[in-house]
Amino acid sequence: MDVRFDGVSVRRSGREVLHGATVQFAPGRVTALLGPNGAGKTTMLRLIAGLERATAGQVLIGDTPVRAGTTSPHVAYAFQSAVFLAGSLANNLELALRFRSVPPAERATRVREAAAATGIAELLGRDARRLSGGEAQRANLARALAMRAPVTLLDEPLSGLDAPGRRQLLHELPALLRAFGTTAIVVTHDRDEALRLADALVVLLDGKVRAQGPRAEVFGSPPNAATARFLGYTLLPGEGGELIGVAPRALRPGPGEVELEMQVDDVLDLGVRAEAWGTVRGVPVSVSLRAGERAEGAIVVSAARAAVTRFRE
């Protein structure tokens, strides 16, 4: 199902937390809502769920504007912190379905399915409020998935998990979401997590949507320097106030498509390779040298043309 933001602003106690956001979330795909803490990501999810009131513009699910105070029946939402009601985990998962008028026979099936998918099937009889952090996080996800809503909102679904759990879910979650065929919007502040989970990216910086589109498009050619910087690009001053963005890990020593001059300050011998530290046009950079390769003073470094984007700010 289609989710659209149409010039949506949210002003909270005098501060604009969301500034005229116009976004189209791809139906049936996983979109990562990426940005640093405090950028307004959770606010956007809350707007979709009707938990927040827009001061301007409107949010549409399908063709229906969201009404503040009511969550659309088409929306499932897993908060960042897993909150449960008193009772067993099964009861908690089932309750959400009951309020959405799912027939009793189907509730049990869905609860089992969602629990199995998130690996918590054996926890269903446990008191929902006595689960460990990782278990609760999975249960939180299961509750949202059990709803099988056309729109699923996940706020930092991998936070609170230990490293193995996180790795496993990072691997399983995209397939899971695609299998449910829902329009998924996943909030994260982690670039790698966003890239691995999502088909599409929406980059939110300081309350403004700075980029949106398919993953490769946004990551490959960020529309502005701010997005590029957040995605890990190195920004170098070019001619006439122009900025040259070099994709992460794209810079290599030696000649190539786009050549730049690097002032080497230090070389660190790491045995298998060496790391050269210095500046390009006054901006700190580092490049890897092959074992035995030497670098001193000014050297030539280069990147593929595809890895370089030019910005006029």
Added chain:
Amino acid sequence: MHRLRPYTWLLGILAVLALIPALAACGGDDDDGGGDETTTSTIAATTTGTATAASATTAAPSPTPAKIGGSMILATTTSTQDSGLLDVLVPMFKEQTGIDVKVIAVGTGAALEMGAKGDADAVLVHAPASEKKYVDAGDLVGGKLVMHNDYVLVGPTSDPAKAKDAKDLKSALTAIAATGPFISRGDDSGTHKKELETWQAAGIALTDVKSREESGQGMGATLNIADQKSGYTLTDRGTYLSLKKNLKLEVVFQGEKSLLNIYSVYVVSPEKHTAVKKAQAEAFVAFMVAPDTQKLIGEFKKAEYGESLFIPDAGKTIEQLGN
């Protein structure tokens, strides 16, 4: 799957509380909202059954009120209630007339004021001078002299003031004023007013009474305080006798005419206060002066204390008393 039992404890509390009225019904606790239709009709229904018994007990001269039913408010003083007399008379009245009497025990001033505002139906008090004002104002009508007891001066057995040797009230008071302590009610009650009158009549200023304290409480409590402080106080004989066994206080002076404590009962004017239950209040006044009631008053606790708490006075006038 369906093990969600959200409100079990709430239901539990509701169930427990729902049981209460049932229990109360078993306990025969049937007073509430006296005077409403249900109560009245219940009594009316039982009238025929008990009428014969009632007329048998109250046979003869006094006009026996028929079963009237309903309820009424009797404003009286704490000392009257503390004597326990009404605990005997009220059930007897209910038996005869079917009327529930709600006895409200307050200070004399408050009891008379309740009458003046129409907040009570009948008033039983013992402060003739104050009563007169309300009678003159037309708030209290149909007054009848019911009984009297008397005030006595009590003090510690050791009697440091030697009040027992005094030949009259004035010299007894003078002696007590000199030694103290004296515990006053200080609550604007009939007894308190009587105490103030007594000092004034003896020509002693309150400030000249050594260690005079005001308890601000009822007679029973005041006697307890006097007992604890080995002090003197002015009390009605009834309250003193009923508490005597717990006190180390003795009567140090008694018998003077000015110490009489005269009880009268009044109907609150139904003309001035339309809410007043005229029939019930008039029945109560009639009951209080009926011969059987008067006999009972004279015998009240006589066996226990060896003397009468109250002397029945129906039909007499105030002037005839104490001579």
Added chain:
Amino acid sequence: MDAIWEGLREAIRLIASGDAQLREIALRTVLVSGGATLLAMAVGVPLGYGLARTRFPGRTLILGAVNTGMGVPPVVVGLVVWLMLVRSGPFGPMELIYTKRAMVIAQFVIATPLVVGFTAAAIQALPREFPDLLTVLRAGPLTRFWLTVREAQLGIMVAVMAGFGAVVSEVGASMTVGGNINGQTRVITTAIVTETARGETAGAMALGIILLAITFAVTLLLTALQQRRAR
């Protein structure tokens, strides 16, 4: 000291012999205070919920009033209710004064702010996300209320205990509006006053012990429930 021992002995004798009047007074006390607490719950819990869960102008004012209400001396409540219900007062014609109903009304007025205040506090102590969770689950208004109350039940039981404890041990208001009428509106606390005034310290002690037993039993019952829930 002798008086205390004698009082205790007499108290135990009276209680053991199942003295009819004592039983009647105890039963009436539970009836009146229990009824008032039940009413205070019926009104106070929804009010507390509303106060905790809605934002409106004047909310702080009302919360302040509730918290003040928690500290109003019962005698003052009794006086005001008396002035309302007494025959010359605005509700005089209803003939409620000096009845158990009048006592229930006064005790209700005393207990309600306590229930409202404790309930609001208990609900506000729930996780911050809780109301949002109920919205996202699409719980209806009534379900929201019940689920919230269920989540805050430990705190609400404290509210009930506080309310019952306050009214059952209260004497001023019961005395004023009930009139302490023998066989009709005499409850344990007012009976203690009367018995003490009459010098019947043993009877007063017996009543005091029963009052303690009632409050203890109710608190114990609720505490046991609470602990089972909290397990």
